[in-house]
Amino acid sequence: MTQNPIYDVCAVGNAIVDVLAPCEPAFLDAQGLTAGSMQLVDAARSAALYADMAPGVEASGGSAGNTVAGVGSFGGRAAYLGKVADDQLGGVFTHDIRAAGVHFGTPPLKDGAAAGLATGVCMINVTPDGQRTMCTFLGAANQLTVADIDAEVVGASAIVYLEGYLFDPAPARAAFEAAAAAAHAAGRKVAITLSDSFVVHRWRAELLQFIEASADIVLANEAELHALFETEDFDAAAAHLGRIVEIAAVTRGAEGSVVFGGGERVAVAAFPVDKVVDTTGAGDQYAAGFLLGLARGLSLGDAGKLGSLAASEVIAHWGPRPMTSLETLAKDRGLTLA
Amino acid sequence: MTQNPIYDVCAVGNAIVDVLAPCEPAFLDAQGLTAGSMQLVDAARSAALYADMAPGVEASGGSAGNTVAGVGSFGGRAAYLGKVADDQLGGVFTHDIRAAGVHFGTPPLKDGAAAGLATGVCMINVTPDGQRTMCTFLGAANQLTVADIDAEVVGASAIVYLEGYLFDPAPARAAFEAAAAAAHAAGRKVAITLSDSFVVHRWRAELLQFIEASADIVLANEAELHALFETEDFDAAAAHLGRIVEIAAVTRGAEGSVVFGGGERVAVAAFPVDKVVDTTGAGDQYAAGFLLGLARGLSLGDAGKLGSLAASEVIAHWGPRPMTSLETLAKDRGLTLA
Numbered sequence: 190m191t192q193n194p195i196y197d198v199c200a201v202g203n204a205i206v207d208v209l210a211p212c213e214p215a216f217l218d219a220q221g222l223t224a225g226s227m228q229l230v231d232a233a234r235s236a237a238l239y240a241d242m243a244p245g246v247e248a249s250g251g252s253a254g255n256t257v258a259g260v261g262s263f264g265g266r267a268a269y270l271g272k273v274a275d276d277q278l279g280g281v282f283t284h285d286i287r288a289a290g291v292h293f294g295t296p297p298l299k300d301g302a303a304a305g306l307a308t309g310v311c312m313i314n315v316t317p318d319g320q321r322t323m324c325t326f327l328g329a330a331n332q333l334t335v336a337d338i339d340a341e342v343v344g345a346s347a348i349v350y351l352e353g354y355l356f357d358p359a360p361a362r363a364a365f366e367a368a369a370a371a372a373h374a375a376g377r378k379v380a381i382t383l384s385d386s387f388v389v390h391r392w393r394a395e396l397l398q399f400i401e402a403s404a405d406i407v408l409a410n411e412a413e414l415h416a417l418f419e420t421e422d423f424d425a426a427a428a429h430l431g432r433i434v435e436i437a438a439v440t441r442g443a444e445g446s447v448v449f450g451g452g453e454r455v456a457v458a459a460f461p462v463d464k465v466v467d468t469t470g471a472g473d474q475y476a477a478g479f480l481l482g483l484a485r486g487l488s489l490g491d492a493g494k495l496g497s498l499a500a501s502e503v504i505a506h507w508g509p510r511p512m513t514s515l516e517t518l519a520k521d522r523g524l525t526l527a
Numbered sequence: 528m529t530q531n532p533i534y535d536v537c538a539v540g541n542a543i544v545d546v547l548a549p550c551e552p553a554f555l556d557a558q559g560l561t562a563g564s565m566q567l568v569d570a571a572r573s574a575a576l577y578a579d580m581a582p583g584v585e586a587s588g589g590s591a592g593n594t595v596a597g598v599g600s601f602g603g604r605a606a607y608l609g610k611v612a613d614d615q616l617g618g619v620f621t622h623d624i625r626a627a628g629v630h631f632g633t634p635p636l637k638d639g640a641a642a643g644l645a646t647g648v649c650m651i652n653v654t655p656d657g658q659r660t661m662c663t664f665l666g667a668a669n670q671l672t673v674a675d676i677d678a679e680v681v682g683a684s685a686i687v688y689l690e691g692y693l694f695d696p697a698p699a700r701a702a703f704e705a706a707a708a709a710a711h712a713a714g715r716k717v718a719i720t721l722s723d724s725f726v727v728h729r730w731r732a733e734l735l736q737f738i739e740a741s742a743d744i745v746l747a748n749e750a751e752l753h754a755l756f757e758t759e760d761f762d763a764a765a766a767h768l769g770r771i772v773e774i775a776a777v778t779r780g781a782e783g784s785v786v787f788g789g790g791e792r793v794a795v796a797a798f799p800v801d802k803v804v805d806t807t808g809a810g811d812q813y814a815a816g817f818l819l820g821l822a823r824g825l826s827l828g829d830a831g832k833l834g835s836l837a838a839s840e841v842i843a844h845w846g847p848r849p850m851t852s853l854e855t856l857a858k859d860r861g862l863t864l865a
């Protein structure tokens with residue numbers, strides 16, 4: 190018999206500050222970037238790309254960080270494990286996640302700047318259709334290790350949520366495994382997002398192995414799902430995923446999402462948006478609503494609706510985290526967590 | 528006979544990075560802040576306020592910096608003089624203004640952090656009606672001195688534009704005077720914005736003396752105009768201003784603006800906006816369109832229209848600078864710079 194959890198969701202991820210700027214599609218071509226992708230870059234490439242980018246805005250990011258900030262905005266209880274450096278952008282990240290009501294106690298990397306390991310940044314170029322293309326310099330985020338996995342916090346969380354992006358930095362992958370083990374040892378659920386189809390291509394076998402061995406809940410978008418099972422057949426891929434995990438949610442952009450669990454399959458509509466400004470964080474905010482809904486025992490469909498609501502808020506403005514209280518928005522829509 | 532200018536506008540201002548976050552009116556009361564005001568804060572108060580603020584976004588700011596970024600977005604030629612520190616936020620400020628096409632060559636303050644002089648930040652709390660309340664920690668911006676006034680750049684600019692905010696830091700005020708002198712020595716125009724009614728209250732006599740002695744163009748909002756002449760009578764204040772400067776523009780929020788010059792008085796409508804998200808930068812962007820229009824020899828009314836257009840873009844999103852090309856928007860609206 191496990192104790193009642195203190196946190197609804199504890200996320201483990203790459204702690205990143207986003208730099209977001211508008212661009213034309215031709216800019217992506219000129220930079221050799223694949224529209225809609227995330228790629229890792231080194232410090233030199235990061236600086237060169239930044240120099241060419243348009244004026245923009247900065248906002249705390251990191252996929253799983255965005256998700257727990259969303260959980261906090263809903264009035265949920267969340268925690269975060271991730272590594273920033275002891276610098277100005279690290280201060281921004283730390284402020285924003287704590288101000289969202291999220292417990293964040295991972296010690297920052299000391300003297301990161303001297304080692305060329307400043308707080309990680311993700312340079313995000315957004316085309317007029319709202320699609321984002323990301324280049325990430327991991328910096329200090331790459332230094333998250335097993336020692337940073339606070340088993341007490343993980344064990345006190347109904348769901349531990351892991352970023353597929355953590356498969357890229359090797360020390361973080363070990364942290365990822367440790368977090369999953371700590372969650373299961375405490376009788377909690379392990380959720381994972383596939384993060385990005387290119388990450389799935391890079392680590393397909395390893396991800397599949399991890400999911401089969403350790404994941405209870407999987408979040409993915411269509412492209413990631415197809416990449417994981419190497420098929421273009423959505424129904425076949427979804428059925429396969431449904432056989433290896435307890436619960437799954439697959440997001441389909443403007444088409445909404447499909448959630449699976451216990452033999453059930455529920456289609457969830459997207460909330461309408463006047464104008465899609467920047468899709469950065471759409472999947473992360475969907476995860477916030479969905480996971481919080483699951484942690485509170487909502488039905489799959491109701492959890493999916495919370496996800497859709499959160500995604501609709503974030504794509505209507507620049508940046509990957511809510512700028513409006515999701516708790517208030519949910520109340521206005523008659524959606525409750527109770 | 529002066530040479531053709533290289534720049535349309537050269538601005539001198541406090542180089543600042545904004546931290547913007549949503550808040551409820553009760554938050555302003557709890558913090559003892561006057562809605563809609565700008566106040567200077569020290570490092571300790573700055574840190575305490577930041578700790579209490581909601582999660583937000585960062586964006587390069589500084590009133591005059593915002594204006595020249597707007598000029599650049601219109602495809603105009605602009606330059607900027609202002610002081611950042613040699614730190615991450617200074618890098619953000621420098622990137623953004625240069626990426627807007629603005630010449631920015633003021634050397635950053637070295638080792639500012641050690642002296643407690645990091646790049647200046649302005650903490651901006653925005654209520655649901657879009658109104659912003661600002662607390663500024665000047666930091667390195669306070670170290671702008673006469674030595675930073677590049678007389679060659681000033682002399683090569685059709686209009687030099689000065690922030691009333693520079694009346695607060697004493698070394699900057701001397702820089703302000705030096706820039707005006709350099710502009711006039713080169714046969715250029717000197718424009719000033721009154722910046723903030725509280726700044727006007729603090730420095731009323733000095734501002735009035737400066738305007739009478741050195742300003743050709745004045746930008747103000749209604750509250751600032753009333754504060755300058757200590758009257759609630761708009762027409763009387765406007766007439767007074769019209770007698771002491773060549774050209775003036777007074778912004779009236781949703782009511783648009785009134786521009787004066789050569790005995791003419793033209794009312795300019797505001798452009799409609801679906802939803803006012805954040806009014807930060809509205810006056811700064813109005814100034815961008817208006818000053819660029821003047822520099823290019825447009826009529827007062829047409830210059831005012833460019834100002835209205837730029838203001839309408841910036842209040843529809845978070846942050847004080849354009850996130851859409853003003854050049855494209857102007858073309859779409861049939862407004863040309865000729």
